[in-house]
Amino acid sequence: MGQMFRRLLELHGLDAVGIARNAGVELAAIPAPGERIEVDKIDAILGVAIPLIPDPAFGLHAARCWHPSELGVLGYAWLSSSTLRTGLERAVRYSRLVGERGIAEIEDTRQGLTVRFWAKRGNPAVVPVAAVFVDIVMALLLDLCRMNAGAALRPVAATLRRRKPDVADAYERFFGCPVTFGVEENTFVLSAKDADRALPSANRQLAAVFDKLLIEELARLDKSDVVSRCRATVLEHLSSGEGTAEGAAKQLHMSPRTLQRKLAEAKTTYLQLVDDTRRDLALRYIEDPRRSVTDITFSLGFSQPSAFTRAFRRWTGLSPSDYRAKSATSSPPQAVP
Numbered sequence: 001m002g003q004m005f006r007r008l009l010e011l012h013g014l015d016a017v018g019i020a021r022n023a024g025v026e027l028a029a030i031p032a033p034g035e036r037i038e039v040d041k042i043d044a045i046l047g048v049a050i051p052l053i054p055d056p057a058f059g060l061h062a063a064r065c066w067h068p069s070e071l072g073v074l075g076y077a078w079l080s081s082s083t084l085r086t087g088l089e090r091a092v093r094y095s096r097l098v099g100e101r102g103i104a105e106i107e108d109t110r111q112g113l114t115v116r117f118w119a120k121r122g123n124p125a126v127v128p129v130a131a132v133f134v135d136i137v138m139a140l141l142l143d144l145c146r147m148n149a150g151a152a153l154r155p156v157a158a159t160l161r162r163r164k165p166d167v168a169d170a171y172e173r174f175f176g177c178p179v180t181f182g183v184e185e186n187t188f189v190l191s192a193k194d195a196d197r198a199l200p201s202a203n204r205q206l207a208a209v210f211d212k213l214l215i216e217e218l219a220r221l222d223k224s225d226v227v228s229r230c231r232a233t234v235l236e237h238l239s240s241g242e243g244t245a246e247g248a249a250k251q252l253h254m255s256p257r258t259l260q261r262k263l264a265e266a267k268t269t270y271l272q273l274v275d276d277t278r279r280d281l282a283l284r285y286i287e288d289p290r291r292s293v294t295d296i297t298f299s300l301g302f303s304q305p306s307a308f309t310r311a312f313r314r315w316t317g318l319s320p321s322d323y324r325a326k327s328a329t330s331s332p333p334q335a336v337p
Helices: 002-011 016-022 039-052 058-064 073-079 084-093 128-149 168-175 192-196 204-224 226-237 245-251 256-265 270-285 293-299 305-316 320-330
Strands: 103-108 113-118 157-160 179-181 186-190
Touching: 002 016, 002 039, 002 058, 016 039, 039 128, 039 270, 058 128, 058 168, 073 084, 073 128, 073 204, 084 103, 084 113, 084 128, 084 192, 084 204, 113 128, 128 157, 128 168, 128 186, 157 168, 168 179, 186 192, 226 245, 226 256, 226 270, 245 256, 245 270, 256 270, 270 293, 270 305, 293 305, 293 320, 305 320
Parallel strands: 157 179
Antiparallel strands: 103 113, 113 186, 157 186
């Protein structure tokens, strides 16, 4: 998926490789199979790109910048699915192989088969990175459907949590249906007829082989990447301060004792993950002159600025204001989302 982000930025005249390198991501080479990029780094790339692209609907162009084969086995399983419903069921079931923070869902509703996506990056109505990331994922999901069912596929309806942009008509042209903005969910709805129509690309035998491979991939991910999965739950609840080890264990579908054991095997603990996550975000946020210390304090889930200052001094040996002043004189601050 990193190559899709590269093409999307280059489509708008940006130095995608340079922007990504500043965020700690190497996009110049074709990635190795199974290589994963930290979600925060992808968000950092978007955070730099968004102010440089005048088109607020540029995320929809992601549909022009990729191919299902870039999803690996999941992409080929999709292409061999017998209906859009079975393809979407696969996309939901194995979505963590593509990304571990966002959540895709499908549900039968009165209108038809509703496809829903939660970015888990804050409210798209107020967080630009969240709004653009939702646009990208929704565009890719719908483009997947059109690859199998044909370019003429039109949803019954679509909704987005982001505020209505000045170019709202671009969204209606892309989705091919009315789009409602500023609501609670990011969705598009396929009619039951379209969702269950037999697809000419269907191949049940190949799909069964791909499903077996996907199950094995998911098992490997579950076994080896529990730290990343737990960190995602920490990020989700960080600003509210409501995250607990027990809550994380429940969200990861395991007992607190099992989570504790798995984290211990990875030589960490839940509290250490919280501390490390806060530190990493604090060092990014503090270099953004637009963010006050108070804003950073509450974004990281601290109860008061003095608590954040103590933690920051423990991490760096400096107070937040001293660290910011030192960074400003020693090197240009890196842009952050």
